[in-house]
Structure formats: C-alpha cells, structure tokens
Amino acid sequence: MASVTFDKVTKRFDSGLPAVNDFNLVVPDKEFLVLVGPSGSGKSTALRLLAGLEEITEGRIFIGDRLVNNIPPKDRDIAMVFQSYALYPHMTVYDNMAFGLTLRKLPKEEIRRRVDEAARILGIEGFLKRKPRALSGGQRQRVALGRAIVRDPAVFLFDEPLSNLDAKLRVQTRAEISKLHLRLGTTFIYVTHDQVEAMTMATRIVVMNQGTIQQVGTPQELYDRPRNLFVAGFIGSPAMNFFDGTVVQEEGALAIDTGSFKLPVAKEKEKQLSAYLGGKVTLGIRPENIHSADFTPMGIRSEIVEGEVEVTESLGNEEILYLSRDGKQFLARVDPRTDARPGQTIRVAMDFERLHTFDPERGESIGLPATEEKVEREAEAASP
C-alpha cells in the first residue's frame, strides 16, 4: 500500500521526441487512477516507467517515500497485468500464479495459501491444474489478475487489460476489477484508451495526449468541465460537437453566433465571455444536450435549431441522429420516440446552459481557472 509520485518525469526514446513530457502527478494511497488517451499519448510509457520496464530520461518517481529511479522492477513492490495477459504457457495456472512467490523463496505452504486465496476471490479454483491454452480469454485474464494478487504488491498496474475481451465480458470484468479494488484497498493504476472504462472505474482520471497531461480530475469533473478541446472531445461518447462562433451582444445579453444559428449565453458564463465580445470562440455541446424538440426534458433552457437528418442510429433506449446544418455535421442523442428519417429536417432543442466554450487559438476552456491552479498545486506537491 503506497502512494505514487511522478516528479517532472520525461521519457525520450532514441528518436528524440518525448513520449512522456514533464509528467507531474501524485497518486494517493488506495486510489484507482486511470490514465486515458489515444494511442501514442504516452500513457503506457508512463506506466512502464513506473514499473521500471523503461528508463526515465529526466525526473523522479517515488513509490511511497522511496525513490525508485534506480531500483529494478522486481524490487519496486508492484505487480502488473498485461494486455496480452503474458501467462507462462508451459506452466499450469497454479505455477503461473506461484512463479513470483517461488522466486522470492516463500515457504511452500504460504504460497499454496496465497494462490488458493486468490483463486477463490477470482473463482478459478477449478482451473489450477490446467495450462493457459486450455482456458478461455476471460479465464486467462483472471489468472493474470491472480498472478498480480498473490504478490500482494503496494501498487497494481494494469496495461489495457480488457482490450482482448469481448464486449460483454469486458463490462463484467470491469465491475470485477472495481470490486477487487474495494476489497484489496491497494493503489491501482490503470491504462486504457477506452474512455468508458476510465469513466466507470476511476476515482480519478488523467487524460493524456502527445506525452503531456491534459487534465486530471474525477470522471464527473472531466465530463462537466473539460479544460481544453482535447479533453472535451475525448471524454464522452458520442464525442462533443464543436462549432466555430462569434460572441455577439443581443438585447443586452451575450449570445454566440455560429453563422447558422445563435445560442444565448448562460448568465454565469457571461462574465468570462464578455472579454471575447466580437471575437471568435469555439462552441462545444454534447450530443446528449441536444434534444428532440418534441421530447425536451423538463426544466432545461434550450434554443430550437433546425437540422437535416443524414443518418439515424437507433439503440433502443436512445437514438443517435447525424444532423447537418449549412454543411456542418453534428450529432444529437435524442429520445427514441423521435420520428426522424434521413432526408427530413428536424427541430432540435439545444440546452444552452450546458454549453462549453473554448478559446480557438489556445484550445483552452474559457472560464475554468480552477483546474489550472490545481495542476500547479499538484506539481508542487509532487516534490516532497
């Protein structure tokens, strides 16, 4: 059980470009932290730096109070679950789980006790004598988890452990990993490219892109207050719609004019946006905040906009509409009773109180100074 601290960690590969750049992060004890980002964002590299599988170019990493820069992987007191499971194919499930303990020269009875305990937690008692090739993907995944559990490490690392499972099993295993986290009470650090996994499991999420941290926060924070265009577009599915717009004054209130429609600005945002009066902003609105005009939820303040339906995707409980307006495509997530067919023009209600506005030059959210400070605070805390 330990916290993890990244202090100004940079990793450059031979090509010279940093895979992880000035990475500052404090992971408190017992947190379930998820690193999420597209492929090549450096999330896996960050994890491998922590595991000791890659060498750090600059900076320091602490596990607990211990500087681990020069400590070999085996002495870092961590266990890792790989995307490919990395089971030893020539050993039985029992031997796979016992391997690390045998190498650490634990007494036989202790090994047996720990393996049996882990097998019981994961429900794989029946397979202990089998070889990995005789197991299904989900069972192999459990063995890989079990191999990590028996080690009783200070930190668990997961590198996209669910990517090779089918959709149903993934949902199920997701919940099991969450349960495991509660049960073991250990620090979990989990890497994934799947934002749904991140949202559902994490106590805190780190969004990464091109080797740098974009935002750190709880799932709800990231969803409600994305700090920049990248986070806004990455978190949420389907992704947020973006429009280019100009801030205009209308009847004493601010509005954003996209050229094809105008949305009023909610009162609490007026102050920050007034600086942009007459200037360009990027407007973001999530598909779930665009409702069918006929089925608008109670209590929201919305503006009616017309759009042409291009494609509809019905999911039973909801319907995704691909709409276009003046050549600009956007998505809406509407009530399944909405009667929309391709080619039709439909009226949708945009919930303008849930608008996101971004500075188009810097790509940063307008009026969210709080997160900026938070990152800096963390950077300071990172140097003990």
Next chain:
Amino acid sequence: MLDQNGMARSFLNSLIITIPSTLLTILVAAFAAYAFAWMKFPLRNFLFLVMVGLLVVPLQMTLIPVLKLYVSLNEWFGFLGHDVPLLGGRWFGTNSYAGIWVAHTAYGLPFAVYLLRNFFGGLPRDLFESAYLDGASDFKVFRRIVLPLSMPAIAALAIFQFLWVWNDLLVALIFLGDPDRAPMTLTITNLVSSFGTSYQLLTAAAFISMALPLVVFFALQRYFVQGILAGSVKG
C-alpha cells in the same frame, strides 16, 4: 560384420563425438542467442551481424588456420593430453575427442546462434517483462521461460547439428586422424580403399550409419508438430 574393420568401435566413436558436439553447440548457442535477443549491450547488432556473416565462410578455408591454432593450444594445455583409460580413448589434446567436440561446436555455432536468436526474438516481450516483474533474473528467465518455450527450435537445431556431425567426414579426418577414435564415416571411407569396390560391405555399413539419424529424427519430430506457444498471449 559389426566386428569387422572395427565397425562397432566406430559406431561408438561416432556417438562419443556426436552427442557432446550437439549438446555443447546447443548450450553455447542458446546462451549467446538469449543475449543477442534480449540483453542490452554495446555493439549487439554489429556482433550478431558478424556472427551471421561467418555463415558464408567455407569450412575448408578455415581448416589450416584452425588446425594451427588447435596444435598451438595443445602445446599450452599439453598437460591435459593424457590418455584417459575410459573406453580406451584419448579424450583431451590433439587427435582427441575433446578436440573434435570443440571443432564441431565452433563450426556449428554461427547457424545455431542465428536460428535460436530469431526464435527467442520472436517470443512475446510481455512474457519477459512479466517474469522480470515477478522477480526473475536473466538466468532464471532463460532457464524457466525461454528454454521450455523454445523446445521446437532447439529440437530442430539438435536434429540439424546431430546429422551434420554424424555425417561429417572432413572435420573428423583433419582433427581426428587416429583410427582408434575414427567415427563411422571415416571407417566407411577406408572400407572403399582397402577392399576396392566391395559394395556389399559398403552398403551394409552405410545402412548402419543411417539408422541412428532416423531414430533421432523420429524421437524429436513431435516437437515440430506441437504448438508449444499456444495459450500464452491473447487467444
């Protein structure tokens, strides 16, 4: 037939020469291949390239320099050159079993290292990393993970090396002149010269020399068929 012309003795000699030459080659090559595939050290790729380059050097060209080296080494390590009364053979020094083991091993290494390095290099990286995290040293990884998983490649190599050494005439002729320790190939060749064209003897002897390689092949062939890696990653 077996007793004539020391054929039984030659069969035994062939075994004494072939088995250690094969095992020694595999042992040395496996260590080297592991290092070339998974350990980081300077000039790794260059050294490997040189090693592969040695594959194109014809054996005949090396005979004289290697033999000279061999003789001079014997002068330095001459104290080893005693006859050991085991199996009536001379085990160390010139014209000895050990000498030809070393020669065969050296000639076999470039191909062996090349073959094994490529196989080791193809093993999933995750397995190694997982083992390192589990606390295994390089040697442990080699012994507990790489060797068991590489049985197909090692079996293939064993067959190649075994056949090559078993069928070798030239190296035995040069490094092992003494008829007491001559392998079958040498003895069979001598049959031709001493009896003119007595084909009945020649074919019979050749059949005996063929029998063992067949046994070896059938003993090891199951390793080719088996997909030993199945189930390790993904699925």
